[in-house]
Amino acid sequence: MHSLHLHIIANENAGSGNGMHSLQQVKNYLIEHNLPYTIHLSEYAGHAIELAQTLAQSTLKPWHEASDVNSSPFPLLVALGGDGTVFEIQNGLSEFPLIPFGYIPSGSGNDFARSADIPREPIEALKQLLASTAPTSIYSLLYQENTTNETYLISNNLGIGLDAAIVAKANESQNKTTLNKLKLGSLAYLFSMIGLLFKQKGYPLTVDDGQQQKKFKKAFLATSSKHPYFGGGVKILPNASLYEPELELIVVEKISYLKIASLLLKLTKGTHVDSPYAHIFRSKELNLYTETKQYGQMNGEAITPRPFKVNLTSVERLLWK
Numbered sequence: 001m002h003s004l005h006l007h008i009i010a011n012e013n014a015g016s017g018n019g020m021h022s023l024q025q026v027k028n029y030l031i032e033h034n035l036p037y038t039i040h041l042s043e044y045a046g047h048a049i050e051l052a053q054t055l056a057q058s059t060l061k062p063w064h065e066a067s068d069v070n071s072s073p074f075p076l077l078v079a080l081g082g083d084g085t086v087f088e089i090q091n092g093l094s095e096f097p098l099i100p101f102g103y104i105p106s107g108s109g110n111d112f113a114r115s116a117d118i119p120r121e122p123i124e125a126l127k128q129l130l131a132s133t134a135p136t137s138i139y140s141l142l143y144q145e146n147t148t149n150e151t152y153l154i155s156n157n158l159g160i161g162l163d164a165a166i167v168a169k170a171n172e173s174q175n176k177t178t179l180n181k182l183k184l185g186s187l188a189y190l191f192s193m194i195g196l197l198f199k200q201k202g203y204p205l206t207v208d209d210g211q212q213q214k215k216f217k218k219a220f221l222a223t224s225s226k227h228p229y230f231g232g233g234v235k236i237l238p239n240a241s242l243y244e245p246e247l248e249l250i251v252v253e254k255i256s257y258l259k260i261a262s263l264l265l266k267l268t269k270g271t272h273v274d275s276p277y278a279h280i281f282r283s284k285e286l287n288l289y290t291e292t293k294q295y296g297q298m299n300g301e302a303i304t305p306r307p308f309k310v311n312l313t314s315v316e317r318l319l320w321k
């Protein structure tokens with residue numbers, strides 16, 4: 001079994017300050033067990049991308065270069081924070097697909113942890129990570145925006161339409177901080193959703209899976225993911241899996257408020273996938289085109305409204321869990 005040297009990139013602000021508490025717990029455990037570690041604090045939005053990239057260029061190693069049992073410990077990158085921190089770490093490692101990363105969840109939604117079967121209690125996640133002997137292959141969503149030539153690795157989901165408008169509003173909302181303190185973070189989405197349900201208009205959307213094209217005159221929500229969870233534990237794509245290369249997309253058309261209410265009720269039971277108003281696509285590649293400017297969200301962060309010309313594929317990465 002290899003020994004590890006943990007390089008922890010931590011967002012102390014994650015989960016409205018939960019990150020700081022988790023980091024302290026993790027440090028206490030590592031000191032108590034005499035395990036080597038280095039802390040790299042994320043000091044501003046986007047910093048974890050730079051930290052991961054710099055570490056990949058200087059210190060980290062691809063797993064296949066791990067040397068024998070008795071030599072120096074394997075330098076393992078570990079993200080400590082919320083889903084946004086996982087996103088930044090993955091994008092920092094975008095040019096280094098063979099370097100594994102671990103994760104200690106400390107955010108509010110923690111959807112990536114749910115999907116990867118990582119305990120949401122930090123010390124439990126740390127213990128699981130320390131007990132692991134090799135990385136696991138996962139597939140992440142590769143998002144290429146053809147209008148702007150931008151490319152991102154998305155650890156959670158990409159959305160156009162209602163969910164994106166909700167994210168934009170929930171991120172602005174003061175409610176989120178207050179609700180997070182009460183451990184009700186996902187309610188921020190619900191509160192915002194109620195108002196926005198009435199405001200969001202249907203928009204023309206074309207989905208192309210490389211084999212056939214489907215056109216929606218009035219799409220309302222289009223969300224793509226490599227795993228089931230959304231908005232803090234809502235199983236929006238129950239059959240999506242991090243361990244399979246296929247990605248999934250759900251498109252909901254603009255329907256009456258009564259039908260939306262019934263669809264939302266079904267969502268809580270997971271039976272929305274059988275509704276004629278929810279269209280689920282599963283493919284190794286998906287292209288989405290909107291003719292009009294729409295809100296977008298990438299991993300819970302708002303994308304400036306634009307007409308989208310999106311290519312989605314999945315890429316293999318190594319998760320240490």
Ligand SMILES: Nc1ncnc2c1ncn2[C@@H]1O[C@H](COP(=O)(O)OP(=O)(O)OP(=O)(O)O)[C@@H](O)[C@H]1O
Nearest residue numbers: 014015043044045081082083084085107108109110
């Ligand atoms: N020191 C910092 N100060 C302010 N923002 C930061 C800092 N470090 C990271 N960030 C930004 O905070 C965003 C949110 O962080 P993160 O996802 O870790 O926590 P969260 O939002 O509470 O959790 P979740 O995404 O699970 O709800 C990240 O996308 C990152 O860009």
